[in-house]
Amino acid sequence: MDQLIPIINKLQDVFSAIGQSPINLPQIVVIGSQSSGKSSVLENIVGKDFLPRGSGIVTRRPLVLQLYNSSASVPVEDAKDAETVEEWGEFLHLPGQKFTDFNEIRREIEKETDRITGKNKGISNKSINLKVFSPYVLNLTLVDLPGITKVPVGDQPVNIEEQIRDMCTEFISNPNSIILAVTSANTDLANSDALKMAREIDPDGQRTIGVLTKLDLMDDGTDAMDMLQGRVIPLKRGYVGVVNRSQADINSQLSIRDSL
Template sequence: MAKSGKNLIQIVNELQDKLQDLGVESLAIDLPQIAVIGGQSAGKSSVLESFVGRDFLPRGSGIVTRRPLVLQLINNKVDTNSYGEFLHLPAKRFVNFDEIRDEIVAETDREVRDSTGISPKPIHLKIHSPDVLDLTLVDLPGLTRVAVGSQPKDIENRVENMILEYIRRDNCLILAVTSATQDLATSDALKLAERVDPKGERTIGILTKLDRLELGSDARDILTGNYGIHLKRGFIGVVNRSQRDIDEKKDMKEALDKEYQFFSQHPAYKDISDRLGISYLQQYLHQELSKHIYKLLPPLKHRFELELSELTAKLEAISEPLVESDKEIILSKTNEELRKNFESAVGGNGSGNGNDVDIKKLNGGAKINVIMNDTYGNEVNQLFTDEHQMRHDIHVAIQNIKGVYMCIFPPDAAFKACVISQIGVYMCIFPPDAAFKACVISQIELLRKPSLVCVESVAYELQDIVRDCIQTIQTFTPIKEFYTRLTLDYVVECKKRCKACVEHLIRVEKAYLNTNNDDFMKLYKESGGMAAKIAAQESTSSSDKPNDTISHTDN
């Protein structure tokens, strides 16, 4: 069964890829597979990454998995190096697993417009490695109860409906991941699994974070089947890497050794340690999926034969394939249509008689105009509305720099000439110069956040424009997908460059302060009166206080 099981899983993986290429997603989702479900902090990502032995999944707060990820693990003894391949990028091999994470994020953004939205369209990823067992897993979005920030109000229903679309099918085994620190009776994953698998025949329970239970507590009863919740395939316990281990990128093998030591030495688990841990879980899932595929082969074969006959009939009805000249014409027309759509969406050319101008809503170009000239301008202006506070900060900085030493303020011509001869090209408005620099640099730093947000907002609108423009083109679906991937990747690359440019400009402005600016010179002229006023106030304040030292001397 091991050898035939391995072949069966590989055959199903190939079928899944072919059906996805043909656009027959309804059949692809019906193939035997294992769906991974759980809450946002249950530890799903850690379990999947432990199977591979690498960090490759996006992490962060909120819903990180926004599209189903069909993960095919392929045991490859020939090539000792691990690598990944995406179905949408068949010619590219990813050796750097950080790049795999980046591509998952990028491909998600290509399909999902809103950064807090989700899409049921899956991403297909193959991991080839000598350290994995053949396995097919579907990583689904984490269950959530409350919409956070800009998330849609119905995000809970959207996520549940997407998960149910997978796990309600009899072909699907359910990997319900729950933290051991949580009461099983409140586990969202187990509750959802029970709705479609009330007898617990297809559900495999995973308990994570067993090492984080309170001292004196353990999950032995759950793992040995002596708990109120019974699953035919039982519960398997694992130990996740801590967040600190993840942040410090500690070696995965070291984490597995640590897990083995925990189970083999813990008094509640040491006699069942051979049925716990990531290594055992991966072997168990490989065996269970192989058996499941073997069981479902007869009905699957019949259904595929029916679908094949229907597709054959459709293919016979299609005319002869296009010649090269026809393909060039189609691409040329597509390019021209995309260009016209983009120009129309951006607007601002001032041509036309007004009949084709939308009067109901702003187009993409108008939205970008508002972002850059209104929204961004207003946010920047709000940063510098309190001039009195700014002057107060400057005065405090001067006093702190001066300390107990007397400071000439403002400088007379002779002192100024001496200072300039010493500091070269740097112009000093008033000594000490460090006080002025400290205040101005802090003001320049305030520009960083709204500037980067502006870049992000403009890029978001450009992505929306591109999607809408391509969607209206009358051409073949693969051509649309190619243009979408190409243009959106270019927008993302430009966004990275623009953010780098903003960061560079901030550093440039902070590195050299233009003290010859007219506004600065005006402040310099006013500083004399300001200093005199401050000095007079301090003198008055000091004279009002009794001088105990002088009185004592006089006596």
């Protein structure tokens, strides 16, 4: 499968360039409500801060994130500082440019998003393709989609919720995709927008993985075991619980690796 992923990624790049996808390619599609911790889950997978942050809809175009496991420039156990191991990103729309500063990757995502959607928090189904090379990642292809919202803000179109749901439905309807449904553990699982949407497309839960975030923010006396063991909403592929960095950790620029 590792040998196939680079081929799949090249096909994705071609399909993005021509604006259509005649083949349903394997990929992991990440969906969740705003403030569900979806961006933090993706950054934990990569091990880097690189996604735009802020209030309202931050992800406004599909981000096709192609991860490549690369050999470290020095053996990890010999590195005095793990950050010295070479990691970089490359954008499809900027061929030949290597981004070693992941803050620059964040700024480029924001810039490229605004170029297509403007600054009014609207959305577009035209994807941004980003390759990340790192010795700390697995060979994976993930698609990050806009967080599901209920109420338009500012100049957003009145049907913004419908637009986002239509986009998410289009991606998760691919029968070769795995759905990563991100939900806050401190909310009622039965009200999860991500799980509800996944169930509409994948009613038997055959290709849905539930991700429960904010386990550390659950009320005293509550227990996530019923949710994690699938006794509330069963999924064939089960659930994974995660604790992301707090907002205070992010504000103090505590790195993901230091927080583990």
